[in-house]
Amino acid sequence: MLNLKCDAWLLPTDSTVRIEQHWLRANPDLQGIAAASASKDFRAGTVLAEPVAAWEPADPLPVLTAVPLDGIWDSTAVARRLEAFVRAATGATSSPALRPYRLLAVPFFGTAGGGAGNHLGAMLRGLLDVCANLATKFAVDLVIVLRDKAAFSLAQKLRRDAGGSECWPSLGDELHAKAQGLGKLARSGHLVPFLGAGVSVSAGAPSWRDLLTALRAGVQLDEGAVAAFEKLAVLDQAGVLEQLYIDQHGSRAAFGEAVARAVDLQKYGLAPALLAAVPSSGAITLNYDRLFELACHDAQRPRTVLPENIPAVGNSWLLKLHGSVSQPASIVLTRDDYLGYNSNREALSALVKAHLLTHHLLFVGFGLADDHFHEIVHDVRRALPEGLSEGHHMGTVLSLFHEPLQSMVWKGKLDILSMPAESGAGHLNVDQSKLALAISGRELEVFLDMLGAYATDNHSYLLAPAYDAGLNHTEAQLRAQLLKLAEQPRPPGTEEVWALLDQTLDGLGHSANNEWRES
CATH class of the missing domain: 3.40.50.1220 (TPP-binding domain)
Structure with missing residues (x-):
């Protein structure tokens, strides 16, 4: 999620402003920045989301969002925190230049000890529903970032079940069929x-034209040649610039490096x-x-x-x-x-x-x-x-x-x-x-x-632990039958068959330790 070019992202924390280690990849000093940003109201729990202060304007903005310390985690708690995040994010960011709506990123928060780790399926259903409502209410785009295959496959399955007209209403029937x-x-x-x-x-x-403009900044073009240069086809303009880099910087390598600097985004x-x-x-x-x-x-x-x-x-x-x-x-x-x-x-x-x-x-x-x-x-x-x-x-x-x-x-x-x-x-x-x-x-x-x-052709949510609340009645019955099968004894002489069955069960999310946490 930290490599996504968005306007703001939800940074899970609590009233003590504790930041998990993996979020520090956004900034090694994020813990200190977050602690300095959190107000008394946030620490008291009366404010559920606040943007961090003194953040680089060109980078996606982290928004501190409280996860309950008491482990109480229901649909109301999800809705309140997500709405607080969206309000804080929209209030602290300007309208984007390249998109019609702000793009806000949300992790599968609350699943690494924040209270939702034991009922991931229910949490995921709630997250999808609330995000859909908030996107309409605040005219923003919310992207849910999932690192676990079971969560990703279940989310996609739930959206397919909801249907194209509900999840992707703007496309119309023809594009639905094409997709x-x-x-x-x-x-x-x-x-x-x-x-x-x-x-x-x-x-x-940069566009092709913008790239050529950036490359021109690295060389001197005679004033008398500017008009003739601008009449050239873009491929020929690039050729002229390449020769100027060779003449003025001593090698073609300087031209290639200038191109790389202009387009190498992070x-x-x-x-x-x-x-x-x-x-x-x-x-x-x-x-x-x-x-x-x-x-x-x-x-x-x-x-x-x-x-x-x-x-x-x-x-x-x-x-x-x-x-x-x-x-x-x-x-x-x-x-x-x-x-x-x-x-x-x-x-x-x-x-x-x-x-x-x-x-x-x-x-x-x-x-x-x-x-x-x-x-x-x-x-x-x-x-x-x-x-x-x-x-x-x-x-x-x-x-x-x-x-x-x-x-x-x-x-x-x-x-x-x-x-x-x-x-x-x-x-x-x-x-x-x-x-x-x-x-x-x-x-x-x-x-x-x-x-x-x-x-998406993955069904690892079916037997994954804590995802049962995300299943419909028929899937829940199938899950119960498959878990019984997984517990059956393996008599001698059936090793090869059981190896195939275990491979299938593993692909459906079954694991011996039956544990999962968001990384």
């Missing part, structure tokens, strides 16, 4: 995310976090930053980054098609880089082409204007037998805009889904257009959230 279909593809192992620059925008990553937005939770053996990106691999690590789904880690170890990989900030010399930015791509990285293109043939690619934050992408798709279509290329759908594009002409160009090849709320943006002024774009960007996050709920 469910893509979720099914992910469960079967056939969905491969393809990430473009838009995935990193909510974290503050906190990811919501889109990478949601994509990281979607099961897939591989993923592809044109981005140089490390946000997606950081999100995957936090989601306990680490990925081997290609091509910098060859041979790949494990089944989950991320292909960084245009280079990485971890290896600045690998970054593809200029026209020469693009023209020399095939000769230098033919094996990487071949991997993309193979997945276009055998998997369904999900393009996110990708404007379909990349020449390299057009070349790959063209080669794939040529590789298909005659008569099959026209009807071969290679993937789905999640677009922030309604693009009827792009849909015409890619008809029969890609399914382009435009997010709602962008209609009429062409008739708006600049600020209104930015707002429409921000709303569409949020809807894309909502779509990914729904896709992720239907992609």
Whole structure:
């Protein structure tokens, strides 16, 4: 949660302002900062939430939120503390620049000794219900961060049971059906995310134009050449800047390092976090930053980054098609880089082409204007037998805009889904257009959230301890039967069969010590 780019986050504590050790990763001095921030009213229990003081404005704001010392933890206690947190967070933060609503992060609090640890299922149900109500009441987005697989799988199951119209009402029936279909593809192992620059925008990553502007600040461009420079295509502008870095800094390495500094962000937005939770053996990106691999690590789904880690170890990989900030010399930015791509990285293109043939690619934050992408798709279509290329759908594009002409160009090849709320943006002024774009960007996050709920294929909540209150009647009966099975004696000669049964029971959350706590 500490790596998520949000506006504020709930910091669980109590009236003594005790901070658990793992939260200190946000700031080694957080304990002292929190103690100095807590008012007399907070320590007395009459105020349940307060923002910490003297915090770096660019960083997500921690909000001290009291967990009851007496162990009393019911739905009313959850609701009171969450509402106090939201009120304090909205009062202490300004409206975000890149989203229509504030993004507030909530951990599975109260489960590590705060009173909810013995009835996690009931706590999770309450948390989901209260967050849904508060999001509407205060016009905020609340993201619940879960580190336990049982909690995550149960939360997704409860949301699926509630239905799309209740949990994702803004999407409409057509996008609901598309999200469910893509979720099914992910469960079967056939969905491969393809990430473009838009995935990193909510974290503050620069656009292509902004990146070139940042690079210009590192070199001197003759005043007489400025007008001619600005008339160049962006690839050629990048080439000019590269040469200026070589001339003025002595090496191309300085150019690559400048690019890396401009895009190497430390906190990811919501889109990478949601994509990281979607099961897939591989993923592809044109981005140089490390946000997606950081999100995957936090989601306990680490990925081997290609091509910098060859041979790949494990089944989950991320292909960084245009280079990485971890290896600045690998970054593809200029026209020469693009023209020399095939000769230098033919094996990487071949991997993309193979997945276009055998998997369904999900393009996110990708404007379909990349020449390299057009070349790959063209080669794939040529590789298909005659008569099959026209009807071969290679993937789905999640677009922030309604693009009827792009849909015409890619008809029969890609399914382009435009997010709602962008209609009429062409008739708006600049600020209104930015707002429409921000709303569409949020809807894309909502779509990914729904896709992720239907992609979840884990049922470890069924036998996990303290989750029984989250089950319906039929599931509770099945749980009881399976727990009886787990207690049966293992007579000689049945070891192999029991090994398979125990593996299944473990996958459903059964454990010998029957204990769990939020880390």
